[in-house]
Amino acid sequence: MSILAKVVQWFTDPTHWQGADGIPTRLVEHVQLSAESVALGALIALPIGIVLGHFGIFGNLAIGVSNVGRAVPSFAILVIAFQVFGLGDTPIILALTALAIPPMVTNSYVALREVDPDVKDAARGMGYRQLAQLVRVELPLAVPLIMAGIRTSAVQVVATAALAALIAGGGFGRYIIDGLAQQDYAKEFAGALLVAVLALATEVSLWGVEQLLVPRGIRLLRAPAGARVRTFKTA
Amino acid sequence: MPDGLFLDIVDPWINWSWLSTHVPTVLAAVEQHVTLTVIALLGGLAISLPLGIAAHRWTTLRLPSLTTFGIFYTIPSISLFALLIPYTGLGTITAEIPLIGYNVLILLRNILVGLDAVPSDVLDAADGMGYRPLARLVRIELPLALPAIFAGLRVATVSTIGIVTITAVIGLGGLGQLILKGLIESFHTPLVVATVLSIALALVADLGLAGAQRLAVPWSRGE
DSSP, X not given: OOHHHHHHHHHHOGGGGSSTTSHHHHHHHXXXXXXXXXXXXXXXXXXXXXXXXXXXXXXXXXHHHHHHHHHSOHHHHHHHHHHHHOSSHHHHHHHHHHHHHHHHHHHHHHHHHTSOHHHHHHHHHTTOOHHHIIIIIIHHHHHHHHHHHHHHHHHHHHHXXXXXXXXXXXXXXXXXXXXXXXXXXXXXXXXXXXXXXXXXXXXXXXXXXXXXXXXXXXXXXXOOOOHHHHOOOOO | OOHHHHHHHSOOSOOHHHHHHOHHHHHHHHHHHHHHHHHHHHHHXXXXXXXXXXXXXXXXXXXXXXXXXXXXXXXXXXHHHHHXXXXXXXXXXXXXXXXXXXXXXHHHHHHHHHHHTSOHHHHHHHHHTTOOHHHHIIIIIHHHHHHHHHHHHHXXXXXXXXXXXXXXGXXXXXXXXXXXXXXXXXXXXXXXXXXXXXXXXXXXXXXXHHXXXXXXXXXXXXX
C-alpha cells in the first residue's frame, strides 16, 4: 500500500479523532501554546517597537534584535528552556515567546519609522499632542507592517511549537516525533501535513485580520511591506 | 539538604573536561553544519539566480514563482522533513530540499528588488553604448543588483545556520546533533557548546559575507 493510501487510512480511522492523542486535542494544544506565546510576545514586543519607532531611538537595537533572533537556533532555545524549567508548558511558552519577540519589535519599529514625516508635521500643525498623534495618526498608518510582524512571529511560533514535541510537549508535533520513533510513516506524514496546514492557516487568517484592520483610507496608497523585515525564519 | 551539597551534584553548564576530550566530535559537528549550510546556499543561488533573472524579464513569472516559494517558505522545516522521509529517506537530500527552497524565496525576493532598482537611465546609457541584452545583464544590471543580492545572501546564511540544527531530527543536524545529545542525556555541556558555536558560526558567516560584499561592491560601502 502506498504511503498516501496509508495516510488517508490514518485520517479516516475514528480512533485518531478522539482522546488525549486525538487530532482535536492536539489541535487545541498546538493552537493554545502558540496563541499564548504570540500574545505574551506581542505584549512585550509591540510597546517596545512602537515607542522606539515613534521617537526614532535605539534603531540599531530594534533592527539588530531580529538579526540576533535569526542567529539563535529555535531548537536550542527549546532545549535550554526545558533544561532550566523542566517538563510542562511553561518552558515551551517561554521559549516560544522569546522567539516571537524579535520580528514584532523590528517590524513595529520600522512601521512607525516609515510614517511619512510630512504626515507627522501635519498632525502636529493640526494641534495633535504626542499621544494623540501616535494613537490616531501614526498607529493606523503603521498597522500593515505591525501586523506583518505579528504574522511572521505567529507562523514561526506555530512551526517551533511542532518541535516542542521533542521536549515532551503536546500539539501536532507529537505525531511527527512519535511517528518517527515508532517508524510509523503514516502517522509521521499525517502529523507533518497537519503542521503544514496549521502554519498556512495561521498565515492566511492573520493576513485576513490584517486586511480588516488596515484603515480604508490607506488601503489604496499602501506601499508593499519591505522584503527584509518579512524574511524571518527560525524553524 | 544543604544547598552546597545539592549544587555539587548539579550538572554544570560547561564541563571543561568533557569538552577537552571531545574536540573532534565538536569539530565534526561544525564541519557537517557548514557543509549542510553551504549546499543549501549554493543550491538556493543556483535556482534563484536564473529564476530571478527570468522573473525580472518576464513579469508574468513573478507572481507564480513568489507565491509558490512563499507557500513553501511558510511550511515549517520539521513538517517538510517529515513529508519527504517516506520518499527520500533520512539523509542529506531530505535535509537540503527544504533548506534550498527557503533560500530560493529569500534570494529571489532580493534579486528582484536589486534588478528592479537599476535606474532606467543607466539601462538607456548601456543600450546607447551598444550593449546586447546578455552583456547588459551580466556587466551592468547584476553588478548593480549585488548589494541587494548580498543582503539576501546574508539573511539566508544566518537563517540556514539556525534551521540546520533541526535536521538533527532526521539524523543529521551538525551542531543540532549535540543539542539533541544534550537533550537526550540531560547533559548541559554539548547543548551549551552547540548553541554558542551555532550563534558564533552565524555571526562569523554574516561578517564574512559583509566583508566579501565590500570587496565585490566597493561602491556600496554605506549599506
